[in-house]
Amino acid sequence: MIYFILLFSLLFSVANAKDEQLSIGFRLQQSIHMYNENGFTLEFTPKNLLNDQLSFGATYVSSRFGSAINSNAILQDNFVLHSTYVFSKSSFSPLIRLNTGYCFADYESALFDDIDASMPLLSLEAGARYTFDIPLKIQAGLGYNLITSDGSSGIGTVYPLFVQCTLLWSFSL
Amino acid sequence: MKYFILIVAIFFIGCGGEPNITDADLDGNVLFDPSLYSPEQFLISKSKPNPTEEEKQKPVIIVAHGYTATTFEWNEFKRYVDSTRADVLVSQVLLGGHGRTYQEFKNSSWRDWQSSITDEYQQLVQAGYRNISLAGSSTGGPLIVNLFAQSFFKNSIEPKHVFLIDPIIVPSNKSLSMIGIFGPMLGYIESGDMTAEERKHWYAFRPQETLQELQDIITITRKDLESGIRFPNSTHVSIYKSLYDDVVDRVSAVMLYNGIETQTPDMKKVTLPHSGIHVITRLEGRAKVTEQDRILQKNVFDEMIQDLKSKQ
Numbered sequence: 001m002i003y004f005i006l007l008f009s010l011l012f013s014v015a016n017a018k019d020e021q022l023s024i025g026f027r028l029q030q031s032i033h034m035y036n037e038n039g040f041t042l043e044f045t046p047k048n049l050l051n052d053q054l055s056f057g058a059t060y061v062s063s064r065f066g067s068a069i070n071s072n073a074i075l076q077d078n079f080v081l082h083s084t085y086v087f088s089k090s091s092f093s094p095l096i097r098l099n100t101g102y103c104f105a106d107y108e109s110a111l112f113d114d115i116d117a118s119m120p121l122l123s124l125e126a127g128a129r130y131t132f133d134i135p136l137k138i139q140a141g142l143g144y145n146l147i148t149s150d151g152s153s154g155i156g157t158v159y160p161l162f163v164q165c166t167l168l169w170s171f172s173l
Numbered sequence: 174m175k176y177f178i179l180i181v182a183i184f185f186i187g188c189g190g191e192p193n194i195t196d197a198d199l200d201g202n203v204l205f206d207p208s209l210y211s212p213e214q215f216l217i218s219k220s221k222p223n224p225t226e227e228e229k230q231k232p233v234i235i236v237a238h239g240y241t242a243t244t245f246e247w248n249e250f251k252r253y254v255d256s257t258r259a260d261v262l263v264s265q266v267l268l269g270g271h272g273r274t275y276q277e278f279k280n281s282s283w284r285d286w287q288s289s290i291t292d293e294y295q296q297l298v299q300a301g302y303r304n305i306s307l308a309g310s311s312t313g314g315p316l317i318v319n320l321f322a323q324s325f326f327k328n329s330i331e332p333k334h335v336f337l338i339d340p341i342i343v344p345s346n347k348s349l350s351m352i353g354i355f356g357p358m359l360g361y362i363e364s365g366d367m368t369a370e371e372r373k374h375w376y377a378f379r380p381q382e383t384l385q386e387l388q389d390i391i392t393i394t395r396k397d398l399e400s401g402i403r404f405p406n407s408t409h410v411s412i413y414k415s416l417y418d419d420v421v422d423r424v425s426a427v428m429l430y431n432g433i434e435t436q437t438p439d440m441k442k443v444t445l446p447h448s449g450i451h452v453i454t455r456l457e458g459r460a461k462v463t464e465q466d467r468i469l470q471k472n473v474f475d476e477m478i479q480d481l482k483s484k485q
Contacts, residue, residue, distance in 0.1 A: 032350055032351070033350040033388065033392055034350070067399065071399040071400060071401075072398060072399050072400075072401055072428070072431045072432045073399045074424065074427060074428070074431075107427045107431075108431065109427075109430070109431075111430070111443055111445075112426070112427050112430075112445075114416055114445055114447075115416075115423050115424065115426075115427065115445075148347045149345070149347070149422060149424070150345055150346075150419070151344070151345025151346070151417075151418055151419055151420070151421065151422040151423065152345070152416065152417040152418070152419065152423070152449075155424065156343045156345075156422035156423065156424030156425070157343065157424055159347055159350050160347050160348065160350060160351065161350065161351060
């Protein structure tokens with residue numbers, strides 16, 4: 001349900017874009033005691049929705065661009081839809097964010113076909129955003145995965161706590 | 174979600190006091206692991222310190238138990254080997270800090286736990302044994318694998334075979350990853366359901382300091398596996414990991430298999446039995462054991478003995 005709401009909100013906002021803001025950038029994510037996963041993020045901020053303080057986006061982060069570079073770390077790809085609320089329009093503002101999506105793992109051998117290679121993701125984040133005079137924004141925060149593997153199902157490398165840092169370049173539509 | 178609730182509960186309740194240990198618990202000052210009184214009944218270096226030339230060539234296997242456990246965890250294997258006259262010598266080590274008291278356990282580090290394995294290995298080599306293998310269950314797994322990452326065997330006898338039984342690299346309960354944050358507030362964690370028999374052979378109370386040590390050794394081993402751990406040319410490895418284990422996440426088997434590099438690919442094998450038991454080789458003391466569990470245990474024991482004897 002959350003996927004549909006976020007996806008619908010994102011698509012509706014983009015379709016009705018006018019004087020809205022689109023941001024693209026990089027996301028660096030480190031799970032506490034597990035992998036470093038990095039990737040790309042896209043964020044759309046509709047005009048006049050909660051005083052321009054609510055945005056929707058999509059992110060792809062993967063261990064392919066982090067822990068798995070030149071290593072035996074498990075290849076895992078995270079596809080996430082998210083909604084972010086910043087508490088003020090000033091250059092520095094706290095924020096909260098809801099992420100939902102799917103994680104896919106590649107164990108690189110048929111020997112492990114009995115182990116789940118995908119699982120849903122649902123996480124909450126809290127952090128802060130700083131907006132520079134140029135159209136650059138930096139976000140940092142602490143996240144908590146509400147869904148993790150219990151050892152018998154899901155992907156064991158999805159860990160509860162993670163920290164993230166995101167750099168975003170904004171464009172006016 | 175259950176972790177989130179746990180965290181909230183910790184914040185509001187806290188605990189941090191001393192555990193309520195009874196004389197029926199291994200954690201107390203009454204029960205101790207029998208290997209502390211009679212090491213010669215458990216360690217080959219003590220029972221056969223001067224082997225004959227024939228005994229020196231016999232397969233000897235050092236078996237290491239898991240976190241909070243004792244030598245009891247490998248008793249069934251020892252009995253099976255003896256009952257089948259397999260001509261294999263089994264040396265059951267008691268990990269440092271284990272089988273004693275809560276306080277001694279609390280003060281121990283993972284290096285203390287590991288030192289029992291290295292001490293026995295060195296004593297066996299010194300005594301002249303040439304055909305040495307290793308087996309580790311649960312935390313015994315990363316403690317053994319770490320020795321290869323440290324190149325412990327570089328200037329010594331190369332182990333013939335390494336058996337990893339439900340080795341932990343990733344715990345099933347991911348809240349262990351937050352023990353550094355919440356551990357000091359908790360003080361200790363009491364184990365879940367344990368039978369009276371298990372309380373005699375496993376610590377029921379887990380000091381947060383030792384959980385942090387556990388987190389340290391599994392993180393170190395995971396990172397070493399990511400870089401690749403080269404096993405000596407003559408060392409084989411067998412990984413057994415039950416698929417529905419509520420203590421160790423099955424992804425641990427993937428990390429070990431992909432991270433251990435043997436001389437040839439056929440020198441490592443992985444088996445993923447459809448079992449819900451953590452440490453499939455230990456059934457004694459469990460509340461419920463099925464016929465399927467017994468068959469699996471026997472099959473693993475037979476495979477281990479066959480692998481040990483094939484390297485004579």
